[in-house]
Amino acid sequence: MKQSVSTARPLPSISLADVGGIQGEMKEEILQTLSTLKDPNRSLKMGVKPPKGILLYGPPGTGKTLLAQAIAKEIGATFFSTSGSAFNEMFVGVGASRVRTLFQNARKQKPSVVFIDEVDALAGKRKQHGGEESEKTLTELLVQLDGGQSNDGILFIAATNRKDMLDDAFLRPGRIDFSFHVPLPDTNGRKEIIEIHAKDRVLADDVKESLEGLAESTSGFSGAELHSLFETASRRAVRNGQEAISKEDLDFALDRTVLGSTTRVLQDP
Numbered sequence: 121m122k123q124s125v126s127t128a129r130p131l132p133s134i135s136l137a138d139v140g141g142i143q144g145e146m147k148e149e150i151l152q153t154l155s156t157l158k159d160p161n162r163s164l165k166m167g168v169k170p171p172k173g174i175l176l177y178g179p180p181g182t183g184k185t186l187l188a189q190a191i192a193k194e195i196g197a198t199f200f201s202t203s204g205s206a207f208n209e210m211f212v213g214v215g216a217s218r219v220r221t222l223f224q225n226a227r228k229q230k231p232s233v234v235f236i237d238e239v240d241a242l243a244g245k246r247k248q249h250g251g252e253e254s255e256k257t258l259t260e261l262l263v264q265l266d267g268g269q270s271n272d273g274i275l276f277i278a279a280t281n282r283k284d285m286l287d288d289a290f291l292r293p294g295r296i297d298f299s300f301h302v303p304l305p306d307t308n309g310r311k312e313i314i315e316i317h318a319k320d321r322v323l324a325d326d327v328k329e330s331l332e333g334l335a336e337s338t339s340g341f342s343g344a345e346l347h348s349l350f351e352t353a354s355r356r357a358v359r360n361g362q363e364a365i366s367k368e369d370l371d372f373a374l375d376r377t378v379l380g381s382t383t384r385v386l387q388d389p
């Protein structure tokens with residue numbers, strides 16, 4: 121079967137309330153960006169151009185994909201999602217043609233968000249990237265991003281763990297207008313993320329009481345790891361025929377997550 125480059129979804133069900141740990145200046149900037157996207161005419165009258173491209177960068181599992189989905193939902197856009205590695209093809213012209221198809225499809229379903237995760241696989245620095253094919257694919261991406269009026273109603277969002285690897289031409293304003301750093305959450309951020317992932321689960325009373333402590337003792341955890349913590353605890357509770365997640369389930373999940381991580385050093389165990 122032919123590999124599909126993008127999955128278009130009418131409207132992601134994720135909203136900004138589902139993304140924890142977005143606080144302070146970053147939250148302000150995102151809300152401001154959203155208001156220019158929601159009402160571009162009003163913003164243009166004030167001399168503010170809505171962004172065409174946004175880069176989200178930061179460690180794995182911090183919610184970049186989630187945030188892109190939430191932005192699409194907030195502006196009522198169709199969400200086209202793919203990964204940079206889906207464009208790496210050894211056959212001549214295939215990568216470039218996939219880029220074209222992605223944008224053509226997005227133009228047919230405006231307003232739309234084109235989201236490319238791991239964009240470094242597609243828009244890496246040309247010298248390091250290597251290969252004529254990769255260069256052609258990147259050039260096609262730049263051409264599509266420069267689409268002028270045909271790109272009205274399209275917001276491009278790219279995500280990466282390696283901003284330093286990206287080609288300068290790709291990062292140029294007009295292609296990428298804003299870069300948002302999505303860091304590992306601090307204690308307050310972890311508290312928010314824990315609340316998000318705990319809210320639809322049945323928790324024993326002692327677990328409910330321990331959630332604040334959990335945020336404090338999970339320094340260095342990403343949102344994805346906090347999510348996985350609750351998934352593991354829930355599965356154990358179901359396996360044991362319980363009706364609620366117990367403190368033992370959560371401790372078990374915590375041990376599993378800590379053991380499973382080879383990169384993180386717990387600062388306050």
Ligand code: ATP
Binds near residue numbers: 142186279
């Ligand atoms: P990668 O860089 O590996 O692509 P990412 O930054 O895009 O990762 P996501 O794919 O958005 O991370 O996160 C994976 C899952 O982890 C989410 O679907 C969600 O369940 C949980 N998660 C991650 N970050 C957050 C967050 N900030 N708030 C709530 N949940 C989060």
